[in-house]
Amino acid sequence: MKALLYCMLGLSVAACTPRKAVNKTSDELAMLVGTYTNGTSKGIYTFRFNQETGTAIPLSTMELPNPSYLIPSEDGKFVYAVSEMNDSTAALSSFAFDKSTGILRLLNTEPTLGADPCYVATNGKEALTANYSGGSMSVFPLRKDGTLGPVDTLFIGSATGTDTIRQITAHIHCTVFSPDGKYIFATDFSADRILRFVLHPKDIIPHLSAETTDIAPGSGPRHLTFSPNGKYAYLITELSGKVIAFSYDNGKLEQIQTITADTIAARGSADIHLSPDGKYLYASNRLREDGIAIFAVSPDNGTLAKAGYQPTGIHPRHFNITPNGKYLLAACRDSNTIQIYERNATTGLLKDTHRNITVDKPVCIQFVQ
Secondary structure (H helix, E strand, O other): OOEEOOOOOOEOOOOEEOOOOOOOOOOEEEEEEEEOOOOOOOEEEEEEEEOOOOEEEEEEEEEOOOOOOEEEOOOOOEEEEEEOOOOOOOEEEEEEEEOOOOEEEEEEEEEOOOOOEEEEEEOOOEEEEEEOOOOEEEEEEEOOOOOEOOOOEEEEOOOOOOOOOOOOOOOEEEEEEOOOOOEEEEEEHHHOEEEEEEOOOOOOOOEEEEEEEEOOOOOOEEEEEEOOOOOEEEEEEOOOOEEEEEEEEOOEEEEEEEEEOOOOOOOOOOOEEEOOOOOEEEEEEOOOOOEEEEEEEOOOOOOEEEEEEEEOOOOEEEEEEOOOOOEEEEEEHHHOEEEEEEEOOOOOOEEEOOOOEEOOOEEEEEEEO
């Protein structure tokens, strides 16, 4: 493994249009939607979403090129959004966020030093981006005022996979902090492995001597998520369309099961999330028979059993579940809509409410309470 250290000056671009304010009740959430802007979309859209009634009201718009993934800080005061660009303008931007009005205010922007950043995560001290075409993970120190420092660490992935079309160059697709706060995990898409980096409390940056968890050749690991109790992790593989379940203990991932999410080999599996109670896992598929595979999670050992399949609009690149677990919202990029599904807490199955939110090329949904 090799780590490269870089420092560069940041960039700035933004515009904002305010609308209505969010009512401060327990059922009212601020909702942020990231998009691709090569159509009519301007960038990030915010809404008031009622997680009891499933209704949404538009609030504000922030202009930003290709904010395909974004994440709020734990306290909801800041938002970090990528600009997924395939050149030197690829960047991560920091915003102050007023969750009562939905208004975003640009703080600063820093280049990712890797093309097509498609994922961002933060623990409040650092922000991480997965740069797909750059094949790298960027680490940004965060200042107390929410602004980004320049990239201080850039890890370059590998391309050792067996797929001669999709794995010929390095791709890092997802970067997440472990639930115990001790590690960073990154999916090395073109090397069919998960990378683990150690975070030491006194260090600003992770030690880039990664340990690896190898998975089946040609899998294309995409997104990784941890169970609410922190005992299990689940990986969706884009190329093989599998969900791989792991037990997790103090930085160690031990594979316990592989189960198919994409039963027709469309090679476009995308996102993965657990219900807030940890009882059901959902994984989205694209390219053919687009939809969301539903699995029941064993409370005894974290293994999965098929529970159902929910067809969706075209290209459900990302989806999210409300904090109360009542609704699942799917960002269907090529249908230009966010579909709102009501969840059955007992069966895990989804029911289309037909209360779609029209947005051009939506690809990321996040909630702030």
